[in-house]
Amino acid sequence: MDISVVIPLYNEDESIGELFGWIKRVMEAHGFSYEVIFVNDGSTDRSWQVIEQLHAAEPDIVHGIKFRRNYGKSPALYCGFEQARGNVVITMDADLQDSPDEIPALYRMITDEGYDLVSGYKQKRKDPLSKTIPTKLFNATARLVSGIHNLHDFNCGLKAYRSDVVKHIEVYGEMHRYIPYLAKNAGFDKIGEKAVHHQARKFGKSKFMGLNRFVNGYLDLLSLWFLDSFGLKPMHVFGFIGTIMFMVGLLSALLVGANKLYALHAGQPYTLVTDSPYFYLALTTMILGTQLFVAGFLGELISRNSSLRNNYQIEKEI
Numbered sequence: 001m002d003i004s005v006v007i008p009l010y011n012e013d014e015s016i017g018e019l020f021g022w023i024k025r026v027m028e029a030h031g032f033s034y035e036v037i038f039v040n041d042g043s044t045d046r047s048w049q050v051i052e053q054l055h056a057a058e059p060d061i062v063h064g065i066k067f068r069r070n071y072g073k074s075p076a077l078y079c080g081f082e083q084a085r086g087n088v089v090i091t092m093d094a095d096l097q098d099s100p101d102e103i104p105a106l107y108r109m110i111t112d113e114g115y116d117l118v119s120g121y122k123q124k125r126k127d128p129l130s131k132t133i134p135t136k137l138f139n140a141t142a143r144l145v146s147g148i149h150n151l152h153d154f155n156c157g158l159k160a161y162r163s164d165v166v167k168h169i170e171v172y173g174e175m176h177r178y179i180p181y182l183a184k185n186a187g188f189d190k191i192g193e194k195a196v197h198h199q200a201r202k203f204g205k206s207k208f209m210g211l212n213r214f215v216n217g218y219l220d221l222l223s224l225w226f227l228d229s230f231g232l233k234p235m236h237v238f239g240f241i242g243t244i245m246f247m248v249g250l251l252s253a254l255l256v257g258a259n260k261l262y263a264l265h266a267g268q269p270y271t272l273v274t275d276s277p278y279f280y281l282a283l284t285t286m287i288l289g290t291q292l293f294v295a296g297f298l299g300e301l302i303s304r305n306s307s308l309r310n311n312y313q314i315e316k317e318i
Ligand code: UDP
Pocket: 007, 008, 009, 010, 011, 012, 041, 070, 071, 072, 073, 076, 092, 093, 094, 095, 097, 157, 205, 206, 207, 208
């Protein structure tokens, strides 16, 4: 099978029928063998009934996964990825903002140009300013932290993947914003971008509004960066900083003590060690250093107990 199209959706019953018709036209015009996997993320409208109707009409092409409740876009993608059988996997939003006409070109970038992942880039984005401005900031940070400098739009719903990629990444929580980074961490580094058309939402309204998505988005980025950099060796970070802090604290404390002993010895006026502010600074540094060291040690114990601890990405064995 050439292509699996994975579509996560939450209350999009008005769009799904039209979207499938469009995908079908494009696929047939280009002679692709394909499947469409709708992942119904706990919709409360008629979305599932529409998917059932589509499946009844095209049982080999249309598949559906129905969550019992709303888990979010990332879990929906994860389950869609597990089921996908095509050599290339295309994800798109269900709201008709992404155009199926882009599929053939995206497919070719994977098969002919050798990309692992191609992300759409909504160059002329048809969304309100309240979404587009924060997105610019978000993408700049994501580029910086992930080291993937050639992507303008990490979170575009329209993406194409080599099948290997989706089988080896774990999209959880709200990590769908960072799939290119997940792919890079898993060792797929040929990541490209294609400018795509973007339409205004035709039916319903956006499912991602409100402020907490920025906070969560940045926290997620931080977690990913941390997992990527130190996830397998927490002691190397915490232990290192902790040891240095402890040593600095200890030396400073000794210095404060030596200072007093010297004054005592030389018959100069002296004060109690505990009267010096430096003593307290040194003490705090030592305590913090010890705590960091313990944090590193605990991190090490936890990561060595994880069932994924020896989960390395092996590309080939002969
Ligand atoms: N979506 C989902 N689960 C959710 C929220 C959204 O599956 O909890 C789907 C939604 O139905 C759509 C896609 O994710 O197909 C992108 O959502 P939306 O269009 O609302 O995001 P926007 O384009 O406004 O960023």
